[in-house]
Amino acid sequence: MDKILSLKNLKKYYPILGGVFRREVNTVKALDGIDLDIYRGECLGVVGESGCGKTTTGKAIIRLHNPTSGHVYYYGKGSNSEEPVDIAITKKFALKRLGIRGKLQMVFQDPTTSLNPRMLVKHIIAEPIKSQERMGSRELEDRVIVLLKMVGLTRDHLLRYPHEFSGGQRQRIAVARAIATDPEFIVLDEPTSALDVSVQSQILNLLKSLQQTLNLTFMFVTHHLLVVKYISNRVAVMYLGKIVELAETAVLFSRPVHPYTYALLSAIPIPEVEHKLSRIVLSGDVPSPVNPPEGCRFHTRCPFVIDNCLKEEPLLEAVKAGHQAACHRKHEMEKLIAENFGQTGFLP
């Protein structure tokens, strides 16, 4: 498969300032070494609890913030250089000159806050196009109408303000803005969590059809696992700034290897009455990312801790082809889960 992005040991530390001189006293380790390959045309789901670094990863790829260290390689299709571009260290104006800015886009969580209330829909959608290429105003308007049609709105909506729309329609406008510059890769940061169930399915279906027609690559950041199951091909599970498991969706749901993944999956309330399963209820909370625990980060809540977990940090290694997990006991975990909870997966 054809890679589009490759993250190498990506780190993002946010400083905590303290003392009289506002010196850096500690850091919040939001991302602590992420290695991830994203392939062209796939939809990669990123799941985890709040504060585990899902959104930070997405923002680092778009370069909405500067990562502390590490690399984000972008393999452009038909770009003038064959060499991958390192988004993490390239200057911002160089990113724009190379035309990468337009190729990587983002849809934010809450459409009420991500759309400027003072701008007309026309201007909201035209703004990214204007900053990327020169276009006459009539041409621009035609393009905006085409985009609106693609997301299921009409030209009547052109001269309205965001507050005149419902939540679902606003999110459609946000999607239209993201696909305005003909991108290859879109980070979808919880695009449906602010929406109602009936509208959520509209947006999910829209995104799915857009992905096929425009040949897009998605990174779908969410905490809702059933949504991930519906839309993505591969899933990365994050815990406290690290990826703990990475697998194809069907594999992850049927045979999770990391105990955290199992706990996360078993914690979903399922909208089916017949479906009763044994559940790991994790005790306690996610530890603070300021001082993550030594060794394996999950050991404070893990039901299968061994001595090695407290000392050595497990690496993200392959269990099978295309299935990686960061756990010392990954090879015996399936058996352990089956013994303790009577089942191994969640798919029939």
Added chain:
Amino acid sequence: MAKLLETVDLVTNFYTYEGVVKALNKVSLVVDHGSTFGLVGESGCGKSVTVRSIMRIVQEPGRIEGGKVIVYLDESDRRAGIDLLEQSEAYMESLRGDRISMIFQEPNAALNPTLSIGDQVSESFLFHQKKEMFTKIYEDLCAPECQVLYPLKKIQQAVYGMASNNPHAVSLKIMNKVPILKHWQKRLKREAKKRAIDIIYKLGIPNPAQVIEQYPHNLSGGMKQRIVIAIALACNPVLLIADEATSNLDVTIQAQILELLRRLKEDVISSILLITHDLGVVAETCDRVGVMYAGNLCEVADVRELFGNPFHPYTRALLEAVPKFSVIKELKSIEGNVPNLVTPPPGCRFHPRCPHAMGICRETFPEMKEVEKEHMVACYLY
């Protein structure tokens, strides 16, 4: 089963600048003793307004226009229903947080950031259980193992004895105004704190004595929600209303809280009225479910019946719109949007989005009727 709470044709309107928002249109529901009733619907369909009307805490510019809210607090005496809408505000105050209590959606907003956890939890004891606590302190003081200096003991016995007879006595109120004398309440506050520690410990929070001294910002989201639950459970309510108690929490924390509610239901609380937009939570925790749409209750049934054999077109569409574990097929979505409640559609409020809409749906509102046993639906199809 015996009824605990019944609302009859509850109507609540909000008088805004844009017009009258008809938030509730004749909602009638019944919660039984010992059951968990789930109320589901999309945002803005009137779930929260329903329970706020039940508790009579509808905010301005809202007004409860009609209907009845009847509670049967005593399980044995069936006819002794009390219509809450006719009671005085003082009576409601004594009921809220005591017999009926509520967990609010956002723990950050529900807790006061300037008061310690202990103050906030013990507040409900100080409000509702003063008399019992005075009696308890008086008995402790009279007990032979009580080691207080003799004259002080006599004075305290006198004061607390008086207080346990009448906690609202005028002389006590005067004492509260006098700088030195107001310290007489120290024992009461200590007792309330002790009870607060007890209840927090029961909810599975490690080292409660320490948590009591902390402030809300010291705690994580799940812990804060537990504290809010502790406040609600402080006086052993008959009915606990949980308004989106878990929707802002992570799934693993949500699982903890739901587990906690299930455990509490077994031994402490009698009934829970659970409001949520998550059908998964409903499927797991509730016995009976009511589905709301645009200010109407459109279907009420037992959980298994509702998920297995939904009648109302909206319920069916809603169940098909959520992603599931076992089914892998295209999600169906409900076309259109939730109507504006200032000018709700005439007749059935769902008809503009309904695939089975008929002529009669556009004209008159369908009444709730029992199609099968214990399965009520408001639709002309049945």
